[in-house]
Amino acid sequence: MTTRDPFQALARAEETPPLRVLEALRADMLEARPAPGPSRNRRLVASALWVFAGLLLGSLGAFSSQALWLLGGGAAFALVGAGLLAGVVPGSRARVGLGLRRALLAALSLGLFSVLVLSATEFAPWATAFAGAGGRHALSCGIHALLTGVLGAAGLLWIWRGTDPFTPDATGALFGAIAGLLGAFSVGLSCSSHEGWHLVVAHGSSVVWLGTACGWAGLKWLRP
Amino acid sequence: MVEPTLERPAVGSITTDASEPTTEELMEHYVAGNLVAFETLYRRLSPKLFGYLLRLTRRRDRAEDLVQTTFAKVHRARASYLPGSPVLPWLLAIGRRSFFDEHRRAKVRPEDLSYDGSLPEPREETVGLGTDVVEALERALSSLPETYAEAIQLTKVTGLSVSEAADVLGTTKAAVKLRVHRGYLLLREQLEAFKRDET
Numbered sequence: 001m002t003t004r005d006p007f008q009a010l011a012r013a014e015e016t017p018p019l020r021v022l023e024a025l026r027a028d029m030l031e032a033r034p035a036p037g038p039s040r041n042r043r044l045v046a047s048a049l050w051v052f053a054g055l056l057l058g059s060l061g062a063f064s065s066q067a068l069w070l071l072g073g074g075a076a077f078a079l080v081g082a083g084l085l086a087g088v089v090p091g092s093r094a095r096v097g098l099g100l101r102r103a104l105l106a107a108l109s110l111g112l113f114s115v116l117v118l119s120a121t122e123f124a125p126w127a128t129a130f131a132g133a134g135g136r137h138a139l140s141c142g143i144h145a146l147l148t149g150v151l152g153a154a155g156l157l158w159i160w161r162g163t164d165p166f167t168p169d170a171t172g173a174l175f176g177a178i179a180g181l182l183g184a185f186s187v188g189l190s191c192s193s194h195e196g197w198h199l200v201v202a203h204g205s206s207v208v209w210l211g212t213a214c215g216w217a218g219l220k221w222l223r224p
Numbered sequence: 225m226v227e228p229t230l231e232r233p234a235v236g237s238i239t240t241d242a243s244e245p246t247t248e249e250l251m252e253h254y255v256a257g258n259l260v261a262f263e264t265l266y267r268r269l270s271p272k273l274f275g276y277l278l279r280l281t282r283r284r285d286r287a288e289d290l291v292q293t294t295f296a297k298v299h300r301a302r303a304s305y306l307p308g309s310p311v312l313p314w315l316l317a318i319g320r321r322s323f324f325d326e327h328r329r330a331k332v333r334p335e336d337l338s339y340d341g342s343l344p345e346p347r348e349e350t351v352g353l354g355t356d357v358v359e360a361l362e363r364a365l366s367s368l369p370e371t372y373a374e375a376i377q378l379t380k381v382t383g384l385s386v387s388e389a390a391d392v393l394g395t396t397k398a399a400v401k402l403r404v405h406r407g408y409l410l411l412r413e414q415l416e417a418f419k420r421d422e423t
Binding site: 006 | 271274392
């Protein structure tokens with residue numbers, strides 16, 4: 001045995017792939033030379049604009065009565081969302097470890113539900129909370145939050161497609177949670193209900209649904 | 225056998241000479257459109273990628289195809305490269321995902337079909353140890369559970385830090401350390417059997 005560390009001997013035994021691989025790459029890839037995709041900064045700006053536009057679109061019904069809230073809140077939401085993405089979405093580097101990313105997801109969800117619970121004035125009995133007109137109202141609010149969130153999530157997934165080989169599921173889930181927050185915020189502007197179950201289920205659950213769905217979608221769309 | 229240590233310096237800047245550009249500098253030149261930089265980068269990183277994929281697939285032809293697929297994906301995703309970030313973990317993560325995609329599509333075990341996809345190919349012999357320690361280590365690694373073998377391959381053979389290996393494997397540093405540790409225990413058992421046989 002000539003080496004003290006056999007792992008290093010294994011490493012030294014690694015060989016270059018046959019020349020035909022490089023030639024095929026030259027022929028198929030480099031000669032075609034597709035234009036590189038948008039840069040990270042462009043994607044961040046596009047994400048912020050998309051979130052802002054999604055919030056405006058999702059809150060059209062409330063625009064006349066809460067225009068200032070909508071514009072100010074939308075701008076803040078877009079900036080915070082872009083900041084989160086800048087810090088977390090990896091590109092060629094896993095900027096934030098998986099554990100921290102999971103913690104961030106949990107913090108976003110818990111934060112939203114805490115705000116919703118604290119802003120509730122009452123909790124009706126579960127059996128009656130979604131009966132009759134209350135149920136129909138909850139359904140329309142849930143659909144509103146979900147559709148706005150789906151719009152936001154689809155845009156974010158499209159903007160960042162093919163950029164995350166490390167943890168596309170966690171990144172997708174984060175997009176979903178941000179989009180779910182967008183949906184909850186937008187429906188909150190146009191709904192006057194302060195009943196606790198209505199807020200938690202109809203307004204807030206889009207975070208959970210979209211976080212889960214986008215975790216799956218991330219595996220498909222976010223990998224290079 | 226030297227007792228392995230888990231933590232190593234990051235290998236982001238692979239160079240063979242102080243005057244040569246680092247891998248990251250080459251990547252930045254390549255992103256800017258310099259194709260000569262791409263070829264230098266390819267020659268520098270492809271052996272590590274090929275070695276890693278060869279261990280995953282256990283087939284040269286599939287590993288070669290995956291090297292090509294991986295670099296093609298890097299080419300498409302090059303605009304998302306963050307200047308200064310280590311290139312090798314990024315490349316290996318893309319290669320690993322490409323392997324799983326291809327494996328899922330084929331819906332066959334990698335060693336079940338021959339090159340033309342029709343005839344059964346003999347399984348690689350993993351029972352018993354070779355006459356040389358390096359060969360024995362190779363065989364012992366092949367017989368480990370995939371998660372352990374992959375963690376050891378990335379940290380000890382490819383030379384990534386624990387943190388970089390965790391990024392490639394999509395898990396935490398603690399999980400990588402645990403996998404490497406458990407893998408070592410199994411490897412040690414097998415290599416001690418080899419030592420006994422040798423003496």
